[in-house]
Amino acid sequence: MVDPLTATIMIIAGGVLVGVCVHFIPASATGAMAAATGIATGPSMLSAGAGLAGIYAAAYSIDSGLAPVIVSGAVGSALMLLITILCGNIMLAFGIGAPPVSGQTASGKSTFSGTKDIITGFEQEGYASPGTDGHGMPFQTAVSGTIGALMGGAGGALVFYAVYSMTLPEIATENAVTLAGIVAAGVFLINSVLPAYVLVGKTEGVFDMKIRSIHRTFISCLVTSSIVACVIYAVCELAVSGVMV
Amino acid sequence: MAAIISLLLGTALAGLLAFLAGIFEDSESNAGSASNPNSQVQLAPQIGNRHRYFNKAISGEPPANALWATTAATIAYLLTAHFGGDAFAVLIASIIGAAASTLLLCAYGVLSHISRIASMKNFEQTMYWDSLLTPLPLDAAFGFLTALMLTLLAFAAHSLLGNPFSVPLLAFFFGITIGAIGSSTGDIYYGAERLYQHYIFGSGIPISVQGDIDVKGEYGYRNSVDTPYFTMRFGGLVTGLAFGMLIFLDAWSRLFTFAGVWTSVIVVSVLVLIILIFIYLLEVYARKRYGRYTED
Numbered sequence: 001m002v003d004p005l006t007a008t009i010m011i012i013a014g015g016v017l018v019g020v021c022v023h024f025i026p027a028s029a030t031g032a033m034a035a036a037t038g039i040a041t042g043p044s045m046l047s048a049g050a051g052l053a054g055i056y057a058a059a060y061s062i063d064s065g066l067a068p069v070i071v072s073g074a075v076g077s078a079l080m081l082l083i084t085i086l087c088g089n090i091m092l093a094f095g096i097g098a099p100p101v102s103g104q105t106a107s108g109k110s111t112f113s114g115t116k117d118i119i120t121g122f123e124q125e126g127y128a129s130p131g132t133d134g135h136g137m138p139f140q141t142a143v144s145g146t147i148g149a150l151m152g153g154a155g156g157a158l159v160f161y162a163v164y165s166m167t168l169p170e171i172a173t174e175n176a177v178t179l180a181g182i183v184a185a186g187v188f189l190i191n192s193v194l195p196a197y198v199l200v201g202k203t204e205g206v207f208d209m210k211i212r213s214i215h216r217t218f219i220s221c222l223v224t225s226s227i228v229a230c231v232i233y234a235v236c237e238l239a240v241s242g243v244m245v
Numbered sequence: 246m247a248a249i250i251s252l253l254l255g256t257a258l259a260g261l262l263a264f265l266a267g268i269f270e271d272s273e274s275n276a277g278s279a280s281n282p283n284s285q286v287q288l289a290p291q292i293g294n295r296h297r298y299f300n301k302a303i304s305g306e307p308p309a310n311a312l313w314a315t316t317a318a319t320i321a322y323l324l325t326a327h328f329g330g331d332a333f334a335v336l337i338a339s340i341i342g343a344a345a346s347t348l349l350l351c352a353y354g355v356l357s358h359i360s361r362i363a364s365m366k367n368f369e370q371t372m373y374w375d376s377l378l379t380p381l382p383l384d385a386a387f388g389f390l391t392a393l394m395l396t397l398l399a400f401a402a403h404s405l406l407g408n409p410f411s412v413p414l415l416a417f418f419f420g421i422t423i424g425a426i427g428s429s430t431g432d433i434y435y436g437a438e439r440l441y442q443h444y445i446f447g448s449g450i451p452i453s454v455q456g457d458i459d460v461k462g463e464y465g466y467r468n469s470v471d472t473p474y475f476t477m478r479f480g481g482l483v484t485g486l487a488f489g490m491l492i493f494l495d496a497w498s499r500l501f502t503f504a505g506v507w508t509s510v511i512v513v514s515v516l517v518l519i520i521l522i523f524i525y526l527l528e529v530y531a532r533k534r535y536g537r538y539t540e541d
Contacts, residue, residue: 032281032428032436034449040436041281041428045307049425052418056402057495057513059409064506075513080422080491082520087430087487089527095434095479097447099531120525126537131451136531142524146517177409185417 001165002066004240008233010162014184015191015225017155019217022047022195023210024148025081026141028202030133031088034096037103037134037141037204039081039088046084047152047192053080054153055160055184062164062177069161070154077153081145085137092136101127102141102204103134110207118207119143134204144205152192160184166236187228191221252500255405259398260493263423266394267485270310270423271431272473273387275439275480276380277301277354279309280428282436287361288456290370296460297376299384299469300361301354306432307424311417313350313388314395317342318416321396335400343393350388354381380469387473395419398492406496426487434480439472447535 002010022043031040039046057076061068089100104110105117106124115125117140128134137145164180171179195217203210273279276299278286283302290296303309321335321342328334355377362372399415402408408415440458441450462471473481498512 027429029281029284030452032432033285033441033455034433034437035452035455039429040433041425042305045305045421046425046429049307049422053422053491053495056408056410056415056418056422057509060407060499060509061506062409068506068510071507071510072513075510075517076495078517079494079513079520080426082517082524083487083491083494084426084429086520086524086527087426087483087490088433089524089531091430091433091480091483093527093531093534095483096437096449097535098449099535100528120528122528122532127532128538129449129451130538131453132449133452135449137524139525139528142521146521174409174411178411178414181410181414181418185414185421 001168002162004166004233004236007162007166008229010158011187011229011232012222012225014155014158014162015187015228016218016221017151017158018047018051018188018191019194019221020214021148021152021155022192022199023203023214023217024151024205025050025145026137026203026205030202031135034092034098034129034135035132036202037101037136037138038202039084039137039145042196042201043199043203044193044196047148048189050077050081050149051152051156051188051192052185053077054149055156055181055188058153058157058160059177059181062161066161070157073157073160074150074153077156078146078149081149082142085142085145089136096135098129098135099127100136100138101134102138102207103128103132104204104208105140106134109209111209111211112207140207141205144207148205156184156188159187163232166232167239170239183232187225190224190228194220194224251405255401256493256496256500259401259406259496260489262394262398262401263492264485264489266391266398266423267427267488268477268481269387269390269394270427271481271484272477273384273391274306274427274432275435275472275476276384276387276469278469279303280306280432282432282440285436285440285456285458287365289458289460290365290368292456294456294458294460295370296458297373297466297468299358299376299380301357301384302361303353303357305424306428307421310391310424310427311420313346313392314399314416314420315413316346316349317392318396318399319413320345321400322412335397339393339396339400342396343389346392347385347389351381351385354384376468383470383473395423406499422491423488426491427484430487431476431480431484435472435476439475
């Protein structure tokens with residue numbers, strides 16, 4: 001267990017991690033028409049799905065201490081994201097009949113110069129369908145997504161454990177876990193939606209130039225998470241002091 | 246011994262329920278054009294394609310599914326407290342809960358379709374009653390089955406797998422996650438293949454032709470009843486595979502005990518690496534199989 005002040009800082013750190021993670025997860029709404037690289041849905045909702053899968057996994061380890069909770073959340077989130085990427089690519093390869101390709105890299109507009117996948121070395125130019133900005137999730141974006149999911153899952157689990165620590169003294173364990181889960185899901189949804197204003201519906205993870213706007217997400221999530229953390233701290237303190245239960 | 250049997254049973258049951266939930270969720274979203282491809286159905290009248298698709302997108306797929314699942318699970322959980330906690334009571338309570346959430350889905354679906362079509366009045370899109378009343382029961386049936394599967398899955402995760410979250414919260418988590426998976430995998434098949442079957446196979450849909458969807462079927466105008474018939478054969482199965490694999494592997498990783506509290510973390514980490522290898526191999530295969538796009 002951690003003391004309430006440390007828990008408040010953990011909520012802020014977790015919220016910021018959740019917000020920043022969205023920049024790393026490749027997603028694009030027009031991906032549903034195989035017209036852009038990235039998992040075929042909005043970055044915010046996809047991150048929320050992955051993050052909540054992480055919190056679900058972390059809940060099993062809640063009695064094992066802080067470190068197992070955070071790591072369980074991180075790997076649970078990564079598992080969800082990678083299964084989604086694999087099945088999205090299966091759909092693209094066998095349902096649409098096109099290979100995964102990074103549109104930004106193919107057109108030379110990637111964060112890293114060149115038109116090759118920086119991990120596998122596969123040439124991207126010429127593999128995107130004419131008139132589209134790539135499709136599917138090539139290996140480099142899958143790795144970027146894995147890093148993002150690890151961060152997001154860890155952030156969500158951090159908030160979950162912090163709220164659990166703050167509420168546990170006053171209410172029964174099973175209620176504290178559920179309450180912490182609700183609050184962690186809420187903090188996750190708030191912070192995963194904020195980057196949408198920077199990403200405007202599409203990102204290829206660290207290979208997209210939008211990664212350079214990450215400081216805006218960082219600041220906005222820091223401010224929002226600080227307010228949310230202060231509210232949670234105040235409510236828990238009032239509950240502990242017996243003013244409200 | 247009883248705990249081990251409960252875990253094994255829970256793992257198998259949760260995997261099966263999640264697989265079925267994935268298939269039904271994808272079919273529900275495709276029957277109602279509920280996810281990202283709804284933009285294409287919405288665009289169609291603007292470029293002169295009058296259609297008879299059911300278009301009931303209310304919100305993103307994750308919050309919508311979370312709403313159906315949480316409503317069903319909350320009612321089921323309250324009824325279970327009233328009926329008693331045996332398996333039969335859970336099943337009956339889940340059916341009642343899912344039926345209640347289906348009524349909600351129908352109400353939102355009707356209002357959403359009517360208002361979406363009404364907003365296309367300037368582009369001469371007509372409000373066809375058959376495009377609403379024919380697919381609505383099918384969509385509601387898939388919605389009912391999704392909510393039922395997710396409610397039963399939440400009960401299985403809570404009672405058999407031992408997740409400490411309460412049943413309605415688990416249903417909320419599963420609703421958000423299945424929505425994210427469904428709109429990321431199955432919808433590609435609807436958005437890039439089913440809606441654009443008159444374009445050549447083997448290509449993404451260029452931005453310049455978006456909205457030019459298929460409006461004619463084998464016999465007369467195409468409607469949304471035909472859509473799940475097509476997408477369930479591949480899109481639905483892959484969505485089911487994704488969600489089923491996630492729930493099954495997550496539960497399966499907890500069956501081992503060789504490294505104490507870190508066991509499941511180690512097992513899932515190995516699984517993550519294996520999936521990364523599969524992603525690499527699939528990319529190699531797809532690049533070799535299809536090659537570069539050429540001028541002709």
